[in-house]
Amino acid sequence: MLTFQPGALRAVTHLIARHMGSDEIEATEVADHLLRANLAGHDSHGVGMLPAYVRLLGLGLLVPNQTAETVLDAGALLVIDAKRGYGQKMAGDAVRRAIAKAKEHGACVLAFRNSAHIGRIGTYAELAISHGCAFTSFVNVADNHPQQATFGAAEARLGTNPFTCGVPGPNGEPMVLDMATTAIAAGKARVAYNKGIPVPENALIDADGNPTTDPTGFMRDKTGALKSFGLHKGGGLAIMCEIMTTAVAGGQGLHSPSKGGTLNSMLATIIDLSKIGDPAQIEATVAASRAYIKSAKPAAGVSEVLTPGEPERRAAAHRNAHGIEVDETTWGDIKAAALSVGVTEAEFAQASGANA
Numbered sequence: 231m232l233t234f235q236p237g238a239l240r241a242v243t244h245l246i247a248r249h250m251g252s253d254e255i256e257a258t259e260v261a262d263h264l265l266r267a268n269l270a271g272h273d274s275h276g277v278g279m280l281p282a283y284v285r286l287l288g289l290g291l292l293v294p295n296q297t298a299e300t301v302l303d304a305g306a307l308l309v310i311d312a313k314r315g316y317g318q319k320m321a322g323d324a325v326r327r328a329i330a331k332a333k334e335h336g337a338c339v340l341a342f343r344n345s346a347h348i349g350r351i352g353t354y355a356e357l358a359i360s361h362g363c364a365f366t367s368f369v370n371v372a373d374n375h376p377q378q379a380t381f382g383a384a385e386a387r388l389g390t391n392p393f394t395c396g397v398p399g400p401n402g403e404p405m406v407l408d409m410a411t412t413a414i415a416a417g418k419a420r421v422a423y424n425k426g427i428p429v430p431e432n433a434l435i436d437a438d439g440n441p442t443t444d445p446t447g448f449m450r451d452k453t454g455a456l457k458s459f460g461l462h463k464g465g466g467l468a469i470m471c472e473i474m475t476t477a478v479a480g481g482q483g484l485h486s487p488s489k490g491g492t493l494n495s496m497l498a499t500i501i502d503l504s505k506i507g508d509p510a511q512i513e514a515t516v517a518a519s520r521a522y523i524k525s526a527k528p529a530a531g532v533s534e535v536l537t538p539g540e541p542e543r544r545a546a547a548h549r550n551a552h553g554i555e556v557d558e559t560t561w562g563d564i565k566a567a568a569l570s571v572g573v574t575e576a577e578f579a580q581a582s583g584a585n586a
C-alpha cells in the first residue's frame with residue numbers, strides 16, 4: 231500500500247481533470263469531491279474512479295465543461311438534463327440551484343437526468359446540510375451492464391442504485407445515510423479485486439447465480455451480480471430508485487440500450503429547515519434521538535452502536551491525520567490514465583508529493 235497526504239490526491243486529480251479538458255472550476259470540484267470520498271473512507275468513489283473517467287472521456291461518454299439543459303424551472307420543481315457532463319460538477323451545480331429554490335419556496339424537488347458518474351451521493355446531502363437543509367435522493371445507474379440481482383433473481387437487471395438521506399445535527403455532526411442498495415457498492419468489489427482479497431459473504435453471485443466471495447468474474451469478465459441488501463426490501467428500494475429516476479425524473483434506465491458508459495440520474499428532495507420549523511430544535515431532536523439509539527446495549531462482538539454518518543466522520547478524522555492508503559494496482563492505473571491524457575512523468579511525480 232502507498233500512503234498519500236490528502237493534498238497529493240487532490241493535486242493529482244486536479245492535474246488529470248485539467249488534462250481531460252475541464253476548466254479550473256470543474257477540475258477543482260472533481261478533485262474536492264473525489265478526495266472527500268476517500269477521506270470519508272469510500273475509496274470505491276475516490277481517486278480510483280479516475281481511470282474509468284478517462285476511459286469514458288475517450289469514448290465521448292463523459293463531457294467536460296458541459297452546459298446542462300434546464301428542462302423545467304417552475305416554482306419548487308427543477309428539472310435538469312446534464313447531457314453526460316462531468317458528474318461531480320453537473321450534480322453540484324444542480325444541487326446548489328435546488329438549495330437556492332428551497333430557500334425561496336421552502337422545498338425543491340430536483341429531477342436531475344443523464345449525468346456522467348456523480349460519485350459519492352453523500353457529498354450532495356452534506357452540501358444541502360451545510361445550507362441548513364434536509365436532503366433525500368433516489369439515484370440510478372444506467373448505460374452500463376446491470377450489476378444488481380434483485381430479490382429472487384439469479385442475474386442482474388439493475389445498477390447499484392444508491393439511496394441517500396441527510397439531516398443536520400449539532401456540532402457539525404449530521405445524520406447521513408448514504409448507501410448503495412446492493413449489499414456492497416460495485417466500487418468495493420473493484421477495491422477488493424485490486425487488492426486481491428475476497429468480498430464479504432452473501433454479497434455476490436457468480437455467472438450461474440451461485441454465491442461467491444471471489445470478485446474476479448464480476449470485475450474482469452463482467453459476469454455475475456451483486457445482491458440487493460436486505461432481501462426483498464433492499465431489492466424493492468433499488469427498484470424504486472430506478473422508477474423514481476426514470477419514470478418520474480425522466481432519466482435513462484437500464485432497460486434502454488447501453489453505450490457502455492455510466493449515467494446517473496437523481497430525484498432529490500431538499501427542504502429548508504428554517505421554513506418547516508426551528509433549525510436549532512431540529513438539530514436538538516437529531517442529537518437526542520442519536521443519543522438514545524446509541525445508548526442501546528451493543529450486540530455480541532460489537533464495541534459501539536453507531537449511527538449513519540459516524541463511520542465517515544471517523545474515517546475522515548483518521549485519514550486527515552495519518553494520510554490515505556491507495557493500493558499499488560489502483561495507483562498504477564491512475565498513473566497510466568494520467569499519462570494517457572498528456573500528463574508528464576515529472577508533473578505526476580510533483581503532484582503526488584503535494585502536501586497542501
Ligand code: NAD
Pocket residue numbers: 272274275347348349350351352370371390391392394406407408409410411413414415416418494535536537538539540541542
Ligand atoms: P456503506 O455500506 O459503507 O455505508 C452505508 C451507510 O451505512 C452509510 O451511511 C454509513 O454511515 C452507514 N454505516 C456504515 N457502517 C455503519 C454501522 N456500523 N452502524 C451504523 N451505520 C453504519 O456504503 P456503500 O453502500 O458501500 O456506499 C458507498 C458509496 O457509494 C456511497 O457514498 C454511495 O453514494 C456511493 N454510490 C454511488 C453510486 C453512483 O452511481 N454514483 C452508486 C452506488 C453507490
